């Protein structure tokens with residue numbers, strides 16, 4: 001592929017929600033996602049430390065015949081937080097209830113859920129940092145004392161009716177543990193931080209998923225897909241399904257390295273996992289602004305995208321990959337960015353002065 005052809009003027013058609021390499025679950029085929037979920041800790045690939053620690057927490061609770069401590073899982077989307085919460089329930093032989101912070105806007109919403117939990121049930125609260133303040137305060141007491149005060153009435157006549165709850169295990173998930181207020185964070189008995197996966201771990205995820213989907217995949221084919229999956233199992237599984245389509249329609253159904261390469265080329269996911277939007281941002285930064293520094297607003301206009309899309313959708317991965325740096329003076333491309341797009345940096349690339357000074361933050 002010739003990176004010089006990367007469009008720099010617009011990234012039309014790359015809406016965040018439609019991206020093959022988006023780690024979020026929006027638009028995901030829920031049935032397939034569920035079918036590919038590991039069902040127990042043994043099947044769960046990678047995250048060795050979290051897995052080992054959690055295994056101890058759960059075993060100890062089982063031996064005591066007690067409900068497991070509350071668990072907080074933090075990490076980027078698509079790394080397996082929901083999967084792990086289901087595994088916790090399965091390992092404890094308990095049912096699971098799934099909800100999310102944004103769905104609980106009133107304390108009453110939370111009271112209704114808590115009061116209907118069965119003894120030992122696992123309550124999975126995704127995006128726990130997005131819960132409303134009153135609900136959050138109710139949760140403090142529920143987590144600590146298995147009790148809530150339900151307020152009936154308004155104003156001076158309002159009364160608080162205490163309600164006993166059965167012991168339950170709260171599994172909270174957040175993309176940013178730092179956003180949680182300390183009183184909430186402190187009430188979790190165990191906190192597990194989930195990291196991005198190594199390519200070898202993603203290869204194992206891919207082999208397992210291919211088996212479940214009844215697709216033949218060669219080790220090189222899995223390695224090729226893993227390298228483009230941005231450290232994220234959800235993306236790996238999604239790319240696998242697209243490559244499977246290609247292998248089925250254009251070849252004999254077997255996923256080899258060359259089939260994976262060609263198929264992901266069709267979907268514009270490059271060897272490092274960058275898609276069209278990522279390359280448009282990087283291309284504009286290099287070709288129009290000599291590698292920066294350039295302000296986010298200027299860069300966004302240049303690629304024809306909203307500021308938020310560039311900042312929240314494209315940049316985090318580019319920064320993580322060491323291709324782009326956010327500096328107080330604006331966005332700057334790293335030498336690796338020039339290399340990745342097959343371009344040669346000008347003499348003063350990334351430097352201070354020259355024409356770069358023209359572009360404001």
Ligand SMILES: Nc1ncnc2c1ncn2[C@@H]1O[C@H](COP(=O)(O)OP(=O)(O)OP(=O)(O)O)[C@@H](O)[C@H]1O
Pocket residue numbers: 023024025032033034036037038043044045046076077078079080081082083084126205233234237
């Ligand atoms: N460790 C793993 N081993 C195998 N497959 C995994 C693993 N982690 C995640 N997956 C797969 O990735 C997909 C996404 O996982 P999951 O929904 O648990 O992510 P998440 O962290 O909860 O994402 P979000 O924050 O967007 O809800 C699932 O289909 C699951 O099969």
